[in-house]
Amino acid sequence: MEEGKITEYNSVSSLKLQGKGGFRATSFIFGLLGLENMGFVAVMVSFGLYFSFVMGFDLSGSANTLTNLMGSTFLLSILGGFISDTYINRFHTVLIFGPFEIIAFALITIQAHYKSLQPVCLEPNCISGKKAIFFYASLCCFALGGGGVKGALPALGADQFDQKDPKEAKALGRYFNLLMFSSVIGGAFGVTFVVYVSTVNAWWKGFLISLVSVTLGFIFFALGKPFFRLQQPAGSPLTRIFQVIVVAINNGKLQLPENSEELYEISEKESDSSQPKLAHTKQFRFLDKAAIHPKTGEPTAWTVCTVTQVEEVKVLTRMLPIIASTIIMNTCMAQLQTFSVAQGYRMNRFIKKFEVPAPSVPAIPLIIMCILIPIYDMVFVPFARKITKHPSGITQLQRVGVGLVLSIVSMAVAALVEIKRKHHSLKDPLHPIHLAWLGFQYSIFGIADMFTLVGLLEFFYKEAPVGMRSLSTSFTWISISLGFFLSSVLVDIINSVTKKRAPSKKGWLVGLDLDQNNLHLFYWFLAILSGLNFLNYLYWASWYKYKTDENVDPKTKPNLGDSIGLSKSVSVSGVPLLKPSESAVAMPTINESSNGPTEEANENSAAANRG
Structure with a gap:
């Protein structure tokens, strides 16, 4: 950067x-x-x-x-x-x-x-x-x-x-x-x-x-x-959405891996630390095909998408019925x-x-x-x-x-x-x-x-x-x-x-x-x-399933089931009208900044550029 x-x-x-x-x-x-x-x-x-x-x-x-x-x-x-x-x-x-x-x-x-x-x-x-x-x-x-x-x-x-x-x-x-x-x-x-x-x-x-x-x-x-x-x-959000849709369609005939950890994701060193990675969810599995790593050639934006990018599209897709329900x-x-x-x-x-x-x-x-x-x-x-x-x-x-x-x-x-x-x-x-x-x-x-x-x-x-x-x-x-x-x-x-x-x-x-x-x-x-x-x-x-970030410290992450007697499911939705979202409860400890890159990220980026 x-x-x-x-x-x-x-x-x-x-x-x-x-x-x-x-x-x-x-x-x-x-x-x-x-x-x-x-x-x-x-x-x-x-x-x-x-x-x-x-x-x-x-x-x-x-x-x-x-x-x-x-x-x-x-x-x-x-x-x-x-x-x-x-x-x-x-x-x-x-x-x-x-x-x-x-x-x-x-x-x-x-x-x-x-x-x-x-x-x-x-x-x-x-x-x-x-x-x-x-x-x-x-x-x-x-x-x-x-x-x-x-x-x-x-x-x-x-x-x-x-x-x-x-x-x-x-x-x-x-x-x-x-x-x-x-x-x-x-x-x-x-x-x-x-x-x-x-x-x-x-x-x-x-x-x-x-x-x-x-x-x-x-x-x-x-x-x-x-x-x-x-x-x-941060650039056109529509481009990121279209990339997921196009790659998922192109990979439509491919089989999803049994282990979701095999899906493509950028490592911490390669990624922008200010952008939190989103945990994989099982809804809209078809979109997961956009994160299947190509067997040949280097990955590009239009041949493979990260799990986080796919989850972003899933989040927006999950929002659509909520929008429609308030019209x-x-x-x-x-x-x-x-x-x-x-x-x-x-x-x-x-x-x-x-x-x-x-x-x-x-x-x-x-x-x-x-x-x-x-x-x-x-x-x-x-x-x-x-x-x-x-x-x-x-x-x-x-x-x-x-x-x-x-x-x-x-x-x-x-x-x-x-x-x-x-x-x-x-x-x-x-x-x-x-x-x-x-x-x-x-x-x-x-x-x-x-x-x-x-x-x-x-x-x-x-x-x-x-x-x-x-x-x-x-x-x-x-x-x-x-x-x-x-x-x-x-x-x-x-x-x-x-x-x-x-x-x-x-x-x-x-x-x-x-x-x-x-x-x-x-x-x-x-x-x-x-x-x-x-x-x-x-x-x-x-x-609806609330989004969850991967960058949550397990030591500080509160246990919903213990604190208020609810289910301990990781992706809390349950009945959202009765259950609070885990992402919201854990918000203070989520390693996310809504205000741009941190100084540490800037220093790492500058060091990489000098290298």
């Missing part, structure tokens, strides 16, 4: 002496996330009504446009994750995509301010011509900028903690909780103050506040560069940001003489989460940690499972509330029920999101190979993205099917009048679908 390639690295210990990393560095990430999310969430919850009343969309058109925008934003996080893993470090990736988000807010503000840029519609969904180009250009910049930032930012913050250090291993779990907390704080301010300005004063004024907030957030973030532990990208929950979340806001518009929104803007309804779960996240982090996690010996208190898959159960409850409650709202509105339209009724479904789902989102981010970061952590954490956003896209598809399918089947020949979700729709049936449908999805998740969570 050449010295020029490791100039941005330092050993963890020397970085600590220089004051790099830790919560001092992540405070700049929390600041950016709070300010950026204040604008992001305010715009997202406002767009439902803005698209209907200003841009001329009907109810389903507005909902689908919003969910497609959200889906595209989260989907493009994969681009930010890939670039930061392959070409540019995570810090600079954020700064590259940030300006696109700023431009988007500027374009949205300009179009909301000038009537000449807004459509005059005699029928729904009439926007066209230059106005449509201006409108969709702002949405494209919004998706590209917001998605790229989300793809790199969480992993950058997690890089500031050394998983070899027991204290920093615990701090990593707290980091993800604080990441959620800062996001919630910003979002709560956005859906109260900023949304109030948008709906009561003028749309463009609220969007302008969001523009200023996001711009200040990126400026503040840029000032934190001296405090970050920056990692150089339905995010489809439910999409409804709370579209149809539930429309519900709030048809309800009594007065608190004494103050009228609450309908898009401010999501403030209810955000405020509750502002209270619960510190309690969870400071009370529940230390208590659970004493019982489970897990640095995060409970495993990430357990946390996700709790969130999925709560999302089912939330949709069932949403259906009951809509039944009550619709019945009362048809009976006495001049005196609708109070907005506070929506607080039940929002609060339950807010708690569900607190468990699931943080659990997924931490799960994908810890389980991912070192060189794929941005890409892997993007899987969380991909799940959200697919959830929003699925929401649009389900709305269209439900409308199409019910239009043919219903006696009225009208779809469940057609038009702007909720009293003439059957939104409650749609919520019941999502509750049932979520229940089936949870059973699917239980199966895959039980099947």
Whole structure:
């Protein structure tokens, strides 16, 4: 390894002496996330009504446009994750995509301010011509900028903690909780103050506040560069994946050795000591054929792969069912940001003489989460940690499972509330029920999101190979993205099917009048679908095997069976909703650095180069 390639690295210990990393560095990430999310969430919850009343969309058109925008934003996080893993470090990736988000807010503000840029519609969904180009250009910049930032930012913050250090291993779990907390704080301010300005004063004024907030957030973030532990990208993770697949296919006719130790692996002297070797697992045995050593010729990247490289692909493959099992929950979340806001518009929104803007309804779960996240982090996690010996208190898959159960409850409650709202509105339209009724479904789902989102981010970061952590954490956003896209598809399918089947020949979700729709049936449908999805998740969570490193000191490695009375299986999955992962328990002693090569590795490399 050449010295020029490791100039941005330092050993963890020397970085600590220089004051790099830790919560001092992540405070700049929390600041950016709070300010950026204040604008992001305010715009997202406002767009439902803005698209209907200003841009001329009907109810389903507005909902689908919003969910497609959200889906595209989260989907493009994969681009930010890939670039930061392959070409540019995570810090600079954020700064590259940030300006696109700023431009988007500027374009949205300009179009909301000038009537000449807004459509005059005699029928729904009439926007066209230059106005449509201006409108969709702002949405494209919004998706590209917001998605790229989300793809790199969480992993950058997690890089500031050394998983070899027991204290920093615990701090990593707290980091993800604080990441959620800062996001919630910003979002709560956005859906109260900023949304109030948008709906009561003028749309463009609220969007302008969001523009200023996001711009200040990126400026503040840029000032934190001296405090970050920056990692150089490790090369294209896709190339490593394709190599395993191609070599496994080419070796398809070869027989696997009976002893897995005969599979190809680079020795300690030849390998980069900063990259931990992964232990062989028995799942996906076909991929093991990529590690069969060729009988003739020298091994090359496209003729044989190491066991570690094969296991990296296995890890990513095992993650796919987990991603798929959380999509339905995010489809439910999409409804709370579209149809539930429309519900709030048809309800009594007065608190004494103050009228609450309908898009401010999501403030209810955000405020509750502002209270619960510190309690969870400071009370529940230390208590659970004493019982489970897990640095995060409970495993990430357990946390996700709790969130999925709560999302089912939330949709069932949403259906009951809509039944009550619709019945009362048809009976006495001049005196609708109070907005506070929506607080039940929002609060339950807010708690569900607190468990699931943080659990997924931490799960994908810890389980991912070192060189794929941005890409892997993007899987969380991909799940959200697919959830929003699925929401649009389900709305269209439900409308199409019910239009043919219903006696009225009208779809469940057609038009702007909720009293003439059957939104409650749609919520019941999502509750049932979520229940089936949870059973699917239980199966895959039980099947999942956590990755384990070979570089674990057997003297210091804790015995799960002795410590908490569980099975002593080496590759712990058992039932992950009941059992903690061995890799997580043993994390403090794993000889892994998430912060680049150590000084010892640098010295060995330099000595080899001199030799």
